[in-house]
Amino acid sequence: MDGHKTIARLREHQAAILANFEATRRLLSKERPEDPRALARLRGDLARMLTAYQYFKHHEIFDRLIADGPSDNARIGRRLKAECISLGEEVRQHVARWNAVGAEESWTAYRPAVAAFIDQVTTHMDYELRAAEAVLTPRAGDGAVTPPAVHAA
Numbered sequence: 001m002d003g004h005k006t007i008a009r010l011r012e013h014q015a016a017i018l019a020n021f022e023a024t025r026r027l028l029s030k031e032r033p034e035d036p037r038a039l040a041r042l043r044g045d046l047a048r049m050l051t052a053y054q055y056f057k058h059h060e061i062f063d064r065l066i067a068d069g070p071s072d073n074a075r076i077g078r079r080l081k082a083e084c085i086s087l088g089e090e091v092r093q094h095v096a097r098w099n100a101v102g103a104e105e106s107w108t109a110y111r112p113a114v115a116a117f118i119d120q121v122t123t124h125m126d127y128e129l130r131a132a133e134a135v136l137t138p139r140a141g142d143g144a145v146t147p148p149a150v151h152a153a
Helices: 003-028 036-066 072-101 104-136
Strands: none
Touching (some): 003 104, 072 104
8 A cells, every 4th residue: 555645545535525614614604594505515515525535544544454453553443444434424414414404494503513513524534634644654754653542442
């Protein structure tokens, strides 16, 4: 596995998701929903992007780390995969909830819920990137990269 290429692809997935978040934040900045259909489209696009991102991480990173057997990298891979599955379920629940309720009808509840959701996913993506960089590209610059504190549960 070429760790640098894998990290580059991970960053591409994340950049697309972050662009979606930025577009969503712009729409959320309004006092009233100006285009509820645009929010629904962004939610649908986000669900597709996060699904592709999750598939990529599982098959190109986590499963390959897990295949290392009883190594530290395998334990990290299992932990990251479990956390990813958990967050994936939260994403599905978030999308289903707001598709059912609709942003326009619940704008005062929708805005802070989506802002918190974006922050949660962004924080998790940063964590995953740091972990992947530490495991897949163990040397950066002059010294080794210290992996984040990820331990098998």
